Amino acid sequence: MSPSTHACPALFISAPSSGSGKTSITAAIARSHARRGERVRVFKTGPDFLDPGILARACGTPVYQLDLFMGGFEHCRSLLAQAAREADLILVEGVMGLFDGDPSSADLAAAFGLPVVCVIDASAMAQTFAALATGLANFRPTLRHAGVIANRIGSVAHGRMLGEGLPDELPLIAALPRNPALSLPERHLGLVQALEQPDLDVQLEAWADAWDAALRPGFAFTPVPIVDIAEPPLPALLAGRRIAIARDAAFGFIYPANLDLLRAMGAQLHFFSPLRHEPLPTSDAVWLPGGYPELHAATLAAHPTLAADLGAHLAAGKPVLAECGGMLALLDQLNEVDGTPHRMAGLMPGRAQLQSRLAALGLQAIDWPEGPLRGHSFHFSTLDTPLPALATATNPNGGRTAEALYQHGGLRASYVHHYFPSNPEAVAAFFSGRATGQLPTPE
Known part of the structure; x- marks a missing residue:
């Protein structure tokens, strides 16, 4: 059987470093689209159990790992292809900084042609925001960059200034204000588990509201073609166990x-x-x-x-x-x-x-x-x-x-x-x- 191709709008959410707000932004986008009745599939890059729990609550479906080391290319492609068959939107949250690790988030995005957007904590930045954003975009020219997201801005004027410094080919997609009330509790190993947060859905709705308010007009998700090669079924080695x-x-x-x-x-x-x-x-x-x-x-x-x-x-x-x-x-x-x-x-x-x-x-x-x-x-x-x-x-x-x-x-x-x-x-x-x-x- 010859392989088929499924195209689905997709976005890879990365950042310069951990702590920039990737998880909250990814969850905000997922909840914003899911509450409109769209079928959203979210993936997490690399090994992680805590962020996927938050993201699963945001989109309403289980969140799977995409990891070129643990699962390999063909396994990751199979997961993406299944999502492309079923979903209206695919989101992938990166791990650490865009180029950190081996394999890195950049390696994964490049392997499947996923357009990248970097979330940058702009709380202590002015014009340097544009330098950092363009540096990330140009460091590996073969990556597709859809734009940049400014997180934790201080004011509307601050967000406008950040956008004015960016080149036309790297637009400011959204600028979200700093709001400590929207942060999630943490403990050792990372975020507190989703099942231990009784008000998580209220938080997710607030994140989605913030995303909708911050999103600038003109942004559209890019359909990404994923080659779908049917994998042979696994043998029933555990039948009846x-x-x-x-x-x-x-x-x-x-x-x-x-x-x-x-x-x-x-x-x-x-x-x-x-x-x-x-x-x-x-x-x-x-x-x-x-x-x-x-x-x-x-x-x-x-x-x-x-x-x-x-x-x-x-x-x-x-x-x-x-x-x-x-x-x-x-x-x-x-x-x-x-x-x-x-x-x-x-x-x-x-x-x-x-x-x-x-x-x-x-x-x-x-x-x-x-x-x-x-x-x-x-x-x-x-x-x-x-x-x-x-x-x-x-x-x-x-x-x-x-x-x-x-x-x-x-x-x-x-x-x-x-x-x-x-x-x-x-x-x-x-x-x-x-x-x-x-x-x-x-x-």
């Missing part, structure tokens, strides 16, 4: 693409909330994703059955995958920054210590016994465990973060947040109980 997945404010770091992949291979997914003291569902495998167990340690410790049920599950030779926060919840002990200890499930020997500074950050490539996977690491704790490493990850950018993968009977644990589509067969082998690296549980 029941996988229990923890999902709540303590275990919320879940890529939608991971869930799609498990379902596509035939797995039956059963979600439960340890925070609500829901019992572990009857299952063939368990996935404890990352999140914030440190914020809910006392509640998790008070769960009347979870530790015993997970212990029985492992004793029966069934697999458990625990990632980052999911791993912390299974340790003997988790200490707060001030040293306050919390008893955890006691199913993985060791203890973790939270700290006020970042402990690790970076993309990760790791060799499971069943095959190589990719993912990322981002955490504020350190781990002390007697378990030997089954494997150790590498950072593609040469960074120091190199997380260990641990095996303890049927338990596989790591700080790595794995991106399952990077190796579906390896993931299926583990969750189906055919893992090649399983070690006996020490006495």
